[in-house]
Amino acid sequence: MATVTTVGATLGLQKSTISTPFLGKKLKIKYPYPQNSKNSISNSKPLSTISSATPELVVVDLVHNLFVGVGVGLPCTVMECGDIIYRSTLPRSNALTITAPGVILALGTLSYLWATPGVAPGFWDMFVLAFVERIFRPTFRKDDFQLGKKLGEGAFGVVNKVSLTKKPGSKEGDLVLKRASEYGAVEIWMNERVRRACANSCADFVYGFLEKSSKKGDEYWLIWRFEGDTTLADFMLSKEFPYNVEAMILKEAQDLPKGLERENRIIQTIMRQLLFALDGLHSTGIVHRDIKPQNIIFSEGSRTFKIIDLGAATDLRVGINYIPKEFLLDPRYSAPEQYIMSTQTPSAPSVPVAAALSPVLWQMNLPDRFDIYSTGLIFLQMAFPPLRTDSGLIQFNRQLKRCGYDLVAWRNNVEPRASPDLRKGFELLDSDGGKGWELLTSMVRYKARQRTSAKQALAHPYFDREGLLALSVMQNLRLQLFRATQKDYSEAANWVTSRMAKSGTKQDGGFTEAQLQELREIQPSKKVRSQRNALALALRLQRKLVKTLNESMDEITRRSKSVWWSRWIPREE
Numbered sequence: 001m002a003t004v005t006t007v008g009a010t011l012g013l014q015k016s017t018i019s020t021p022f023l024g025k026k027l028k029i030k031y032p033y034p035q036n037s038k039n040s041i042s043n044s045k046p047l048s049t050i051s052s053a054t055p056e057l058v059v060v061d062l063v064h065n066l067f068v069g070v071g072v073g074l075p076c077t078v079m080e081c082g083d084i085i086y087r088s089t090l091p092r093s094n095a096l097t098i099t100a101p102g103v104i105l106a107l108g109t110l111s112y113l114w115a116t117p118g119v120a121p122g123f124w125d126m127f128v129l130a131f132v133e134r135i136f137r138p139t140f141r142k143d144d145f146q147l148g149k150k151l152g153e154g155a156f157g158v159v160n161k162v163s164l165t166k167k168p169g170s171k172e173g174d175l176v177l178k179r180a181s182e183y184g185a186v187e188i189w190m191n192e193r194v195r196r197a198c199a200n201s202c203a204d205f206v207y208g209f210l211e212k213s214s215k216k217g218d219e220y221w222l223i224w225r226f227e228g229d230t231t232l233a234d235f236m237l238s239k240e241f242p243y244n245v246e247a248m249i250l251k252e253a254q255d256l257p258k259g260l261e262r263e264n265r266i267i268q269t270i271m272r273q274l275l276f277a278l279d280g281l282h283s284t285g286i287v288h289r290d291i292k293p294q295n296i297i298f299s300e301g302s303r304t305f306k307i308i309d310l311g312a313a314t315d316l317r318v319g320i321n322y323i324p325k326e327f328l329l330d331p332r333y334s335a336p337e338q339y340i341m342s343t344q345t346p347s348a349p350s351v352p353v354a355a356a357l358s359p360v361l362w363q364m365n366l367p368d369r370f371d372i373y374s375t376g377l378i379f380l381q382m383a384f385p386p387l388r389t390d391s392g393l394i395q396f397n398r399q400l401k402r403c404g405y406d407l408v409a410w411r412n413n414v415e416p417r418a419s420p421d422l423r424k425g426f427e428l429l430d431s432d433g434g435k436g437w438e439l440l441t442s443m444v445r446y447k448a449r450q451r452t453s454a455k456q457a458l459a460h461p462y463f464d465r466e467g468l469l470a471l472s473v474m475q476n477l478r479l480q481l482f483r484a485t486q487k488d489y490s491e492a493a494n495w496v497t498s499r500m501a502k503s504g505t506k507q508d509g510g511f512t513e514a515q516l517q518e519l520r521e522i523q524p525s526k527k528v529r530s531q532r533n534a535l536a537l538a539l540r541l542q543r544k545l546v547k548t549l550n551e552s553m554d555e556i557t558r559r560s561k562s563v564w565w566s567r568w569i570p571r572e573e
């Protein structure tokens, strides 16, 4: 029996046919009319049928397919019209035909829309959750607060402990108020986003509003629940660290003697909590950009460390605070790249475009790795007591820069003449099979792309409770997987090339002398190097020009851009 292939069939659509005599053969022809049409040919009968296909029939088929292939043909050659005899094959008017390419396309679209930072969850969050939250959450006014002790004062605001005047039942000083300059708006936006997406990552945000005052000018008021008195920086400055944190974060009492293993376990727990909080932020498209021990507060209520101060954060779902020129990142903890997005990436486009492109930009730049670098430095400080002071950290940063941001090179450099305190840090990270050192080196790397993500870091066997027990099969597999994802494949390629080059001569089936010479020339000659330098200089100049242009454009459009999301911030009536 001859078959009819249509474009629809190629796409997986089901064909419905009737049998009609043609050239003495039984040929399948699409039924061209609706089943109950007057023009129905349902009464026509086949004259005769011959079961085998002949060359003429094949040619007819080919011609037919050719026309159908370009979309020309009777309606039923390109759509489902059903079978005249088997009525059950007639398509239901609203039938959904599932095809393989359709499924692939749908899955692809869905995974794009849900990929970090999440276009689809973003729409849901902005147009549904934010709206509903506004209706149901309590609101406050300036007069509702009674100022208490000052907790801090930064370049962009003053922070006080406050209590509620009108609610007598409330505990004295159970809230924290930040009165901030224009950047308070960004912070309100970020805190509200965080509260809806990953409330446990950051201090519990209560409310934020704009307070218009003729005397002081506009001020943003931000209110959080008071989480506790101590930041990680305060804990780390004590000689007792990390034991001073132990009872607070580890529920069961440790029956271990004081020493490396016990310290390692406490640091592990702090790191896990920190990475968990970061993972929450990153998964929703927020990069903090100011991760440091001073911005990590111990929450007495939840007995965990939480992140505070989202004033320098950026929301890459919609491009808010994308180029905050005015913010000076803390040089002690900032990653070498300084910018979280490539300087070649143009300034934030309009919101719908920024949102639609956000998964691509995220994958291209991996902006979350900026926070990972800072977290790696905190890990280092916890492990190495001499690096806990400002001067110690600044000196370390200088040394690391000199070593090309290569921690292994830094170790080789300092370990032979290390002080007992520094040596203790290496021992701590080397205990438990060196998993701590491995995790650390995967976080503190020059190239953002080579750094691990918070999610990957949390899956690292360093965080397994088994500690010094022999690695189980699963742990081993996970370790291998982590290492595989961490590999710098360009380095691997170079390594393979050099191995191959070294492995032999023509006689051994390796490289010829000429080939080896060629490989050696991969190392650029002086002349090539100077040409390359000139080219790099030109490129740098060009980049600077583009950047300046972009920034000027951004400056011009900033006002109009900043308006749309500022509308979300409530104002005191």
Ligand SMILES: Nc1ncnc2c1ncn2[C@@H]1O[C@H](COP(=O)(O)OP(=O)(O)OP(=O)(O)O)[C@@H](O)[C@H]1O
Binding pocket: 151, 152, 153, 154, 155, 156, 157, 158, 159, 176, 178, 203, 204, 224, 225, 226, 227, 228, 229, 231, 294, 295, 297, 308, 309, 310, 311
């Ligand atoms: N939710 C909170 N609970 C308890 N204390 C808090 C809370 N939020 C902030 N603090 C305290 O207030 C201090 C200043 O907060 P924050 O870092 O947000 O302000 P800032 O003006 O940005 O300061 P800086 O510029 O120095 O970072 C923190 O170091 C912390 O001690």
